[in-house]
Amino acid sequence: MATTLISGGTVVSAIGRRAADVLIDGESIAAILAPGHAAAYGITPDTVIDATGKYVVPGGVDAHVHMSLPFGGTVSADDFDTGSRAAAWGGVTTIVDFASQTVGLDVRETLAARHAEAAGECHVDYAFHQIIGDVNEESLEAMTYLVENEGVTSFKMFMAYPGVFYSDDGQILRAMQNASESGALMMMHAENGIAIDVLVAQSLAAGDTDPKFHSYTRPEELESEATHRAIKLARVAGNVPLYIVHMSASEALEEVSRAQHMGLNVFAETCPQYLYLSIEDHLAQPGFEGAKWVCSTPLRSKHEHHQKDLWKGLRMNELAVVSTDHCPFCMKDQKELGVGDFSKIPNGMGGVEHRMEMIYQGVVMGEMTLERWVETCCTTPARMFGLDKKGVLEPGADADVLVWDPNNTTKIGIDDKHHMAMDHSSYEGFEVDGKVDTVISRGRVVVQNDTYVGSKGHGKFVKRGLNKYIH
Ligand code: URP
Ligand code: ZN
Ligand code: ZN
Secondary structure, eight states: OOEEEEESOEEEOSSOEEEOEEEEETTEEEEEEOTTOTGGGTOOOSEEEEOTTSEEEEOEEEOOBOTTOEETTEEOSOOHHHHHHHHHHTTEEEEEEEEEEOTTOOHHHHHHHHHHHHTTTOSSEEEEEEEEOSOSHHHHHHHHHIIIIISOOEEEEESSOTTTTBOOHHHHHHHHHHHHHHTOEEEEEOOOHHHHHHHHHHHHHTTOOSTTHHHHTSOHHHHHHHHHHHHHHHHHTTSOOEEEOSOOOHHHHHHHHHHHHTTOOEEEEEOHHHHHOOIIIIITOTTTGGGGGOOSSOOOOTTSSHHHHHHHHHHHTSSOEEOOOBOOOOTTTTGGGGTTOGGGSOOOBOOTTTHHHHHHHHHHTTSSOHHHHHIIIIIHHHHHTTOTTSSOOSTTSBOOEEEEETTSOEEBSTTSBOOSSSSSOTTTTOEESSEEEEEEETTEEEEETTEEOOOTTOOOBOOOOOOTTTO
């Protein structure tokens, strides 16, 4: 098998950093060596990658993406091909997408259909969560089956989007009880969708139709209330591990932090958009421009304390993971569906390419350490979702590696760095003090010298085990 030595770099893990060389044999990490010692061990690698002055970290794990998601009368713009390629451009070597069961559908059939969509299309490795939108005897049985047989060990439910993905408290409780028995992790979109729909109808009736009203009709109280309720339901269901997705609000974070102090198995993620973007600077831009940033949970006001609190939450491990909730829609023909009615703007924004970059900038800004960057973007998402060979650089792990250049810069924008299938960039104009240098997916170089050298079909489906914090 071909061997590669990444030499001269600083290897950064969730717990520290040291000068070391990384030896790859085929698709796996073979050894972490003292710098310059390969020859002494009789190793003559087929390829040497010089990482002098650079950080060598595990490939990123983005545990929350939506390729080709049918939503809001359209389909998210990146498919598995374009989206996973963009992920690779951003140093991400594993993505976790969703199979989606809604009312009347058979869970196993929706998973099989998602497999068919992704097979042979991906540039990096991928896995699936299962959305449960119709709780009944068959779907509960299927949940257990997926955990035991399909490597799908986490289930997303929605307290939002009535009539689409929404489940009521009784349905959520039943699914949580099932997960409590199988060992699965429950993921929750925590917003009170019933109350939100009242506010949306009132806003439209008052003529408040611009994109910014998307956020005003989804106030933080309705995120924190749902978060609180989800936590209580999870407790009643036997302290089932609960993972709150795309957290945007301080009050919701307080609910999570309180639950953690009570010893409950509650985890949460946030996304770069909630750390950097705001109503004032983005969602409330003049005309229809703000539609680019319509997503749920929504962007919040920069004059409140959400961003500061979310960074603090990441430092303190109240927020364990950064994912992107990558769900891009073009302005043309997609976001435009909501001209004159914000409630018809498809919810979601793209970012799978920029998570490693935007969170590294948090290291530069002093919001977190280099190690915490690796932990929240690589190691913890892998452990959280049972991706046992991902998120670490150690012998036996998959050879998924990002060589990061801290002495270079990245300009993000539609005419700058942008490889996603959308007609605008959510992070237009942002500059990052660091750069993706080389990306390796299971031993194969996919990005090098600003060139894409990977290929569609290289990415394989990964069966996942149980959450490694509880089991
Ligand atoms: O706005 C969002 N988040 N779109 C994707 C679907 C979801 O709720 O995660
Ligand atoms: Zn969601
Ligand atoms: Zn999502």
